[in-house]
Amino acid sequence: MRHTWILLFSLFFFATTTAQDVEGAWKLTHKNGTEVQDTEYIKIYQDGYFAFGGKRLEGNEFTDTGGGEYHLEGNHYAEIPDFYTSNPDRIGKKLAYAADINGDHMTIKRKDNGDTETWARIPNQKNDLTGNWVITGRANPEGEVHQMTPGDRRTIKILSGGRFQWVAFNSATKEFHGTGGGTYTAENGKYTENITFFSRDNNRVGASLGFNYEVKDGKWHHSGKSSKGDPIYEIWSKYSEAYTGGK
Incomplete structure (x- = not known):
């Protein structure tokens, strides 16, 4: 019984810490293995929700945005957008990914078409309004x-x-x-x-x-x-x- 309790606690602790690992802000560095150079995408995760916004570096022209609920369990990652300007048809539909999170780097790969994105964490601390x-x-x-x-x-x-x-x-x-x-x-x-x-x-x-x-x-x-x-x-x-x- 004691071993079972320890196992359950360990699984709960792992799931909790894993779910919190992505909270914070991230910058897109590579898409399908190619370095992102002409645009800047920042993605924020907090309290089970995410949002990203993009702009062209030359002229600061806004490109697109998206966001909604996300779910992360182990290496299984999913997004359910509430808004998505580049493709509104994705709103309300679950998008499944395989996630590889290694410290301050995260790669997510779509399960339907294999598209990959690599993100780097932007270090910062929490405050009153996080x-x-x-x-x-x-x-x-x-x-x-x-x-x-x-x-x-x-x-x-x-x-x-x-x-x-x-x-x-x-x-x-x-x-x-x-x-x-x-x-x-x-x-x-x-x-x-x-x-x-x-x-x-x-x-x-x-x-x-x-x-x-x-x-x-x-x-x-x-x-x-x-x-x-x-x-x-x-x-x-x-x-x-x-x-x-x-x-």
């Missing part, structure tokens, strides 16, 4: 907070490994409304975003925006001024707790 968030409240010009219930149409913001990405989309209609991302810092109530890609306006790349933040009762209260100088106050909730779609 997580996958969905917007659930926004103040109007009079300061009144309008509550939202995220469903098919939602805006998420995933932060991990010192990188962030927000995405607005509708998983039911497969509509994509916009995305942006880059690096961030969150310390002592000050949150700063440094934009490295933006789907709506390449000229936004390189901008830095500073905000105030406070995490109260598990919710992220985000305030400051937008890039246009307008005051904003938003409330973000943990995606796993606030998203009601499909439940």
